[in-house]
Amino acid sequence: MTTAYKFLEPYTFKNGMTVKNRVVIPPMTEASSFEEGSITTDELRYFRIHSGGVGMFISPVANVSESGKGFEGQLSITDDRFLPGLTKMASAMKQGGAKAILQIFHAGRMSNSKVLRGTQAVSASAVAAERPNAETPRELTNPEIEQIIDDFGEATRRAIQAGFDGIELHGANTYLLQQFFSPHSNRRTDKWGGNVQKRMTFALEVIKRVHSVVTQYAKEPFIVGYRISPEEIETPGIRLADTMQFIDVLADQPIDYLHISMGYVWRTSLNDETDTEPIILKIKRQIHNRLPLISVGSVEQPADAEKVLDAGIDFVAIGRELLREPNWIQKVESNDEESIRYTISIQDLDELGITPAMWNFLTVRLKSAMHISNQPDYDKGQFDHRLAPHEGA
Template identity: 70%
Template sequence: MTTKYKFLKPYTFKNGVTVKNRIVIPPMTEAAALENGAISRDELHYFDIHTGGAGMFIAPTMNVSDDGKGFEGEPSVASDKFMPGLTKLAHTMKQNGTKAILQIFHAGRMSNSKILRGVQPVSASAVAALRPNAETPRELKESEIEQIIKDFGEATRRAIQAGFDGIELHGANTYLMQQFFSPHSNRRTDKWGGNFENRTRFALEIIKSVNEAVSKYADDKFIIGYRISPEEIEEPGIRLDDTLKFIDLLADQPIDYLHVSMGYAWRTSLNDKSDKEPIILKIKQTVNNRLPLISVGSIEKPDDAEKIMDAGIDFAAIGRESIREPNWVQKIELNQEDSISYTLSATELDSLGINSAFLDFLYDLHADLHWVDQEQPKDDFDKKLGGVEGN
């Protein structure tokens, strides 16, 4: 087995948990849950095919509250009734030493009344997202905010009891945790909005809530991660200075890693085109070894992942490539890099566990999966797609 790559070396978190390598499969929505949010057989089949190689596998995001659902086919962790499926999912993902992490979230205003079956979406403030056909959300009452914070704790309890090795708080991709931090979506004047301290309160209270659940229900080897998006393009919106200040605060919280959500690992500022320094390096400097970092975005080949290691980033996440090649790590370990697949054919979908719902979701996202039009092409099968790793 080859050991020439640093990303194949194990990593031990401060809480003593050791993961077998530095490769992570990030949370990627497959839109294949049952209508009520329960884990489907198709999902279990997909994870059974794709797990076992990476050190950590982060499950697709799951809503912690009924009004937190963001899209059709989304799995839920909002009720104990989902425990049988969650338990099966954790068991399926934990093959060959892979750590199973469950990402949890609330979609907030990134939903609509159709998805919520007639219920108006909620957010920090009654401000619609800047996207086509966005609905104006209802501003959350303080009692509702406190309930959602408790819901994150309960979701963590379920993850622990189902057998997951950790949870990841989804504070990225414009969902509710980010909405409270953003000056665009949060126009509140109470303790949950306004200045920097108040806009970070929601996230910090959630971190406290999930830690309380871990202290009560898990041992000290349970992993808590946090995912963050560095910038927004809205005006007003999140800018890098605020994000770096927030990350400096997060680095001292009781969490075990920080997952930086970007479509390209070496992306520079969206708002300051004169700044040529990659954002991930700014974040690394701010964190200053207090937390391990996961970098994601267009990491496909072994050299791409090794470049992340060379920069002193602790983990490299492969998203779209893990869909195309479920044995990416195993083939590298066996010195079979030449057999790694970087394209996807219509004839391979069944063998990769990609059902029609997942395929349609990928098309809707315009994700760049490097489709190869072969014997049985789908309409526009060579269409360029983009952004799976951001979900």
């Protein structure tokens, strides 16, 4: 008899949309689109393989502006010409009853002139990221900022027309939405920068525009989520006090969930070693039931997922483990947990729909965190108090 796990229970959002369970595939880079951003048949196959069991499937990120491309092989939603492929993508992701959520973003200073084919990257201010070989971006003008806000709106319209069930605004992992909120990347003194309230302005204007587009074009319930990274390690940088103020404002915006991007679901402060309370519990308290929460980070076994639900978190996102085991939910539901795979072999990549480009990305960026069967493994506990190579998965 199947264990009565809370994560198998359905959930109904305030807008009336019901998802069949509380397990989410978080957005994971697969680097497998065509050079100009069109979706490939390899990607469609990957989505079909992994779509079956979960309640929500959040896509790899799509860039909303030509200046917003962050890496090679990235999906684009910058033009209506991408709609036929995006429509196929939404259909593939929804096989088996999952709700298909398209994550959208602008990379900002996390891109470079090579990816942008000779064009300088842009950001809130002309401040380079603190990472190897980072290029200094150009500060966006006011009209350019307004255009990017429009681009987020147009991307949302395309997601609706393509048949997605929602979009997620990628305000995490140091991309442009986060860059405007961060005192490291935003040194502006106009309405887009300054104190913590002014640094929220860009994100709030994007949310406002997206909401107006949903109201105009969506004929049935459509989800708008927001993903956030709670801290930065740069100085100056985002600290938990800033984030709690931002979350307090976000909780009253026209969004349907808040997704907290971390590499370990129970991580404590990166900047205050004396603070031993998990960040996700601080955020839950700050939200005070105004929005559902998605928590992510090194969740693998059913007991790990249930612990998240036991803490009062509404959804649990499982990333790398659902790459290794796309039938994770089905095996739990059929009382077949002993057969769940927790390692991945290079011999399994075709079966799992993982392309060579995606495998290269995973092994270069995540290394032993992928639990590769014939290689040394990693200790996920080492990321209790610091950034992981797999933030958000």
